[in-house]
Amino acid sequence: MTPHRHYRVDADGVGIAVNEWGNENDPVLALVHGGADFSRTFDVFAPLLAAAGWRVVAWDHRGHGDSDHAHLYSFEADLRDAVRVLDTVAPQRPIAVVGHSKGGAIMTSLAEAQPFRFRSFVNLDGIPYRRPGPDLPEYQRADAMNTEITAWLEHRRRTATGSRKPGTIEELARRRAQMNPRLSKEWLEYLVTVGAREDADGWRWKLDPSMRMGGFGPWRPEFGLFRLAGLGVPFLGVLVGADEPMGWGTKPHQVEKWMPRHGRLEFFEDIGHFIHIEQPEMVAEMALDFLGDPS
């Protein structure tokens, strides 16, 4: 369903596109997308939450969807942009939060940095455990990292002048299927119509071409996991069993030790990383049940 409202928030000069579903006077539920996604991927899931009495607020991270392409990108910058949006819709007020994948990780960080903003928090397969990729012996790990650094630098040399490759709706959907192998062709073709723009020579994903999956750095995904233990906000963590390129592949036994006191962990063996797209009704019902009465 097309969002009920669309507007932009200025985040230190970076324009952040916001979409909302539901009654403007209902309590706010922030719905946060993951890496390489955008808020319109919630076109089916968000209305299910809004129908239960929530004002669902979702925004495109910088460089994603309809938000501005920025000079620079970082996890902390995403966190700041999120706060600019929350300051607009619910300044200093606790709200419900549902975050998927990297969106779940960003909001886990925010729940530590600014717990006063949270009323309850559902994290959909957004608990990092390790870098995606095979477990390698030490010498191979170093080689793989060196190769990744070279590839990243070469990519940055190209993006000084590059733009995304144009294609038909079907071609763009096929490319995205490599990241979303479990999602239907029809859904991926729909995503092209809301996540890509049509130029004279074809469709192009709006995602900033300078962004690249993978990467390297001193930050370890486990940093986010260790922090879970300290969260004071009511917490529902959802993990999935079907391995996918976009998921961290985190398993329940890796997380249980770090769960917040009185937090709840659910595991779905046969569902993939995009659980809210594979089974929107089931996930919405579970989230709504956990979040409780909006008022």
Add this chain to the structure above:
Amino acid sequence: MSTITLRHNRIELALHELRPATGAGHPLLLLHGLGERTPATVPIDAESWSGAIWGHDFTGHGESTLPVGGGYSAEVLLGDVDAAINHLGTVTLIGRGLGGYIALLAAGARADAVHGAIITDGPGLTGGTYESSVPQVVRLKNQGETPDPYALHELSRDVRAADYALDFVQFSTANSELSEPINVSATYRPAWLEAVAAAPGVASLPISDALDLYR
């Protein structure tokens, strides 16, 4: 001093030639510290270098682009150095503070093009803690001029893990033609730099001796 502009993704980088070559040898590339800019004249320490002497202003510093809305990382500054290397070819790096840390990253990432990296004291040498600390969500006022307050904030508290730094030492020593491609001249050594200085393939010579080694 003459200046040319290089492109690194959406950033326009100012690359300054402080002095043309006075003799034989490859260029020396100066990497300034956090909150600094490339000096207008050749630093005393580098006077003895006979190749050309260059320096670029890092993203958000000096005459380089002032980005909108922050988002810095040491890895982005490594991309700055890579743009300069792409233009200059083989260089020796000498970095102050943060620039020293970036010199280490570049020595590992482009071991074939970095003929020695010298790490010296300067602003931004320490970095953040080994593990990331509580995320800070700050709003900083940009005055429309460099240095960018977000650069100062974000690059003074990035994660500086010793094992990560040692990965770059390993890449450098494995792929460089030099037996000691990294030199620590800094007096002050935070944990990551202590680990680097103690690693095989890392020398701890004074700056002038290190320059002689790499010329």
